[in-house]
Amino acid sequence: MSALNLINLRKSFGAEVVISDLNLGLEKHQVKVLIGASGSGKSTLLRCINLLEEIDDGQIFLDAEDISAVGINADKVRASIGSVFQAFNLFPHLTVLQNITLAPRLVHGISQPEAEEDALNLLHRFGLSEKAHQYPELLSGGQQQRVAILRAIICKPKLLLLDEVTSALDPVLIAEVLSLISELKNDGMTMLIATHEMGFARKVADEVLFLKDGEIIESGTPHQMLEEPRSADLKNFLSALEQAGRL
Amino acid sequence: MSYQPSQLRLQREASRRQASRRSTTIALLSTLAVGALLIVIVTGAKGFALVRESFFSWHYALHSFPSVLSGIWLNLRVMIIAEIFVLIFGLLLALARTSKSPVLYPVKLFATFYTDVFRGLPLLLVLLLVGFGIPGLQISWIPNSAVMLGTLSLILTYSAYVAEVIRAGIEAVNPAQRMAARALGLSQTQAQRHVVLPQALRKVTPPLLNDLVSLQKDSGLISVLGAIDAIRAAGIETAQSFNFTPYLVAGAIFIALTIPLTRFTDWLTRKQDRARQQQGQW
Numbered sequence: 001m002s003a004l005n006l007i008n009l010r011k012s013f014g015a016e017v018v019i020s021d022l023n024l025g026l027e028k029h030q031v032k033v034l035i036g037a038s039g040s041g042k043s044t045l046l047r048c049i050n051l052l053e054e055i056d057d058g059q060i061f062l063d064a065e066d067i068s069a070v071g072i073n074a075d076k077v078r079a080s081i082g083s084v085f086q087a088f089n090l091f092p093h094l095t096v097l098q099n100i101t102l103a104p105r106l107v108h109g110i111s112q113p114e115a116e117e118d119a120l121n122l123l124h125r126f127g128l129s130e131k132a133h134q135y136p137e138l139l140s141g142g143q144q145q146r147v148a149i150l151r152a153i154i155c156k157p158k159l160l161l162l163d164e165v166t167s168a169l170d171p172v173l174i175a176e177v178l179s180l181i182s183e184l185k186n187d188g189m190t191m192l193i194a195t196h197e198m199g200f201a202r203k204v205a206d207e208v209l210f211l212k213d214g215e216i217i218e219s220g221t222p223h224q225m226l227e228e229p230r231s232a233d234l235k236n237f238l239s240a241l242e243q244a245g246r247l
Numbered sequence: 248m249s250y251q252p253s254q255l256r257l258q259r260e261a262s263r264r265q266a267s268r269r270s271t272t273i274a275l276l277s278t279l280a281v282g283a284l285l286i287v288i289v290t291g292a293k294g295f296a297l298v299r300e301s302f303f304s305w306h307y308a309l310h311s312f313p314s315v316l317s318g319i320w321l322n323l324r325v326m327i328i329a330e331i332f333v334l335i336f337g338l339l340l341a342l343a344r345t346s347k348s349p350v351l352y353p354v355k356l357f358a359t360f361y362t363d364v365f366r367g368l369p370l371l372l373v374l375l376l377v378g379f380g381i382p383g384l385q386i387s388w389i390p391n392s393a394v395m396l397g398t399l400s401l402i403l404t405y406s407a408y409v410a411e412v413i414r415a416g417i418e419a420v421n422p423a424q425r426m427a428a429r430a431l432g433l434s435q436t437q438a439q440r441h442v443v444l445p446q447a448l449r450k451v452t453p454p455l456l457n458d459l460v461s462l463q464k465d466s467g468l469i470s471v472l473g474a475i476d477a478i479r480a481a482g483i484e485t486a487q488s489f490n491f492t493p494y495l496v497a498g499a500i501f502i503a504l505t506i507p508l509t510r511f512t513d514w515l516t517r518k519q520d521r522a523r524q525q526q527g528q529w
Contacts, residue, residue: 050430079432089427093445102441103431151431 002061003028003190004049004159009058011041011048011214018044019214022058026159029188033201035225036211037237042194045211046161049192050081063158079107082152086164088144090136090151096123097132100151108155115154122150126180142173146180153184160184162193166200178203198226198247210234304492311484311493318480319500325394325466325476326504329401330459336402337409342439344410345417358410365407370465374400378472397469405462412454416447453519456512460505467501477501 004026011019019041026032034042047053049060051067051074060068067077090099097119104115123129126146136144145165153160162181166174178199184191185204193200201208201222208225210218210233218231226247229235241247252260289295343351343358365373377400382391390396420443428438448455470479477500481493 052426052430075429075432075434078430081430083427083430085423085427085430087423089423091424091427091442091446093449102428103433106437106441107432 002026003030003063004192005059005061006045006049007059007061009045009048009060010056011044011053012056017214019048019055022214022216024209024216026190026192028190030206031185031189031191031193031204032207032209033205033222034192034194034209034211035196035198035201035237037240040211041214042211043163044214046083046163046192046194049159050078050083050161052078052083075107079103079155080158082149082155082157082160084145084148084152084160084162084165086167088136088141088148088168090144090148092136095133095135096128096139096147099136099147100154103151104155110155119150119154122154126150126183140173141169142176145169145173145177149177149180149184153189158190160189160191162191162195164194164196166195166197174199196241196246198241201226210237212237301489302491302495304490307484307488307490307492308496310488311481311496314480314484315477315493315496315500318475318477318497319504321394321474321476322463322466322501323504325398325401325469326463329398329405329462329466332402333405333409333459333462336406337413340406340410341413341417344414348435362407362410365404366411368404370400370404370468371471373404374468374471377403393472393474394469397472397474401462401466401469405458405465408458408461409455412451412458413447415454416449416451417443419450420446453512453516456508456515460508460512463505463508464501467497 002025004024006022006024009019009022009024010017022041022045024032034045036042044053048055049062051072055068058068059066062077062081066072090096091102094102097116100119100122101112101115104110104118105112110118120129120132123132128143128146128150131139131143131147136147139147145168149162149165165181166177169177174197178197181191181193181200182204191204193204195201205222207219208222209216210225210231212233218225218229218234225234226238229238238247292298340358340362343354344362346355374397378393378396381389381396424442424446425438428442429435433441467476467478470476470482473479475483477497478494481497484493485491
């Protein structure tokens with residue numbers, strides 16, 4: 001059974017079509033990576049899946065439940081999907097621990113001691129224990145982003161969406177975040193990742209999808225996509241990355 | 248090894264100390280000069296002897312002090328009750344004005360209208376309209392004491408100011424914060440209560456306290472309705488002696504009451520500025 005199934009998804013902002021008739025399936029424990037130039041619709045696609053954007057047409061199935069149906073409880077859907085953003089978006093007035101335990105306490109009805117124990121275990125596992133009681137502004141970008149990822153996975157979401165999570169980070173910090181995501185893959189987390197960082201594609205992707213103008217132009221294994229691209233669009237994209245030294 | 252400031256840092260700090268000594272000296276001298284000038288102008292004025300007698304009389308100050316002080320007790324109660332209600336109503340109005348829910352549209356419209364009206368109306372006018380208009384309706388269950396109606400007028404007016412301050416704070420919170428909260432599954436209300444509002448209120452605490460200071464001194468205006476507060480008490484004393492010193496006594500007590508809050512506001516603002524400037528100076 002698929003964890004996620006997008007059928008003929010369509011989304012436009014006014015006259016501008018951002019996603020057109022897109023189909024995508026994601027099996028449980030599978031990791032797919034979306035690549036493509038800025039404006040290709042990667043972020044919008046992720047925002048449609050966690051219902052932060054309303055789609056114009058098509059269907060979204062999460063664990064066989066149609067979450068794009070009219071009248072669905074969006075809060076409940078979002079509670080079962082983890083989302084991480086480029087700008088971290090940690091809550092600056094809350095400590096690391098409070099950031100991570102906010103949703104478990106408010107949304108999932110877990111008691112505070114229990115939520116804190118879960119969070120501390122998670123922080124310990126990823127080497128962030130001593131940051132538990134600090135405020136986000138005192139953390140490095142890589143630490144902030146790792147905390148944001150832990151905040152998204154604390155309640156064991158059915159699906160984790162990562163939107164350009166390393167774009168604001170330098171190479172050393174990217175490596176920190178990347179190794180955390182690799183561990184999540186080993187745990188069997190189902191993930192859909194939008195990124196400019198080809199390291200993601202190489203290291204964690206089961207399949208890489210190339211998006212252009214809201215359509216999937218080409219897809220395949222990381223090796224196929226990065227070493228033996230077929231379409232002219234993907235070749236252009238990769239050579240542009242190479243010229244920028246980002247491949 | 249212990250911290251050893253570099254030669255450059257020591258020089259820089261020495262130069263800064265010197266600059267600050269110089270500006271302190273200049274400030275001191277100019278203050279003294281202005282002060283001396285003021286004293287010369289005031290004491291040299293033709294009517295000074297008379298003014299000193301009728302505004303700065305120790306005798307009348309001591310004589311009126313007990314009754315003015317008992318009047319200030321009323322101001323204090325009015326201030327505190329009004330502040331509590333102003334914060335509650337101001338918050339509700341701000342929430343209504345910033346809500347995007349279509350169901351709440353009429354409420355939003357009302358809140359907008361309300362803040363427009365009560366920010367525009369002079370407080371004195373509100374006091375007169377409420378203080379004399381409501382008793383005129385002769386509704387038996389509405390209290391018509393001057394204190395009650397005066398406090399109500401303060402609440403009506405200051406809620407509008409405070410609502411605008413809080414609204415500015417809400418709108419200053421990065422929208423991505425709300426989005427991140429919603430993405431975690433928090434409802435609209437939960438995101439507002441746990442993520443947006445705490446940040447908004449932190450941002451606007453100094454201007455909010457400023458409004459409360461202003462409310463404290465304006466509590467003296469309820470005297471126009473006949474409530475015997477500090478100003479009214481001073482007025483009564485003055486009417487008996489034709490000496491204006493009791494007003495000065497009332498003024499001094501008002502200043503003494505608001506200074507703690509203004510100092511606290513300054514301290515808080517400085518603290519926030521310091522937190523922002525920790526990266527350096529520019």
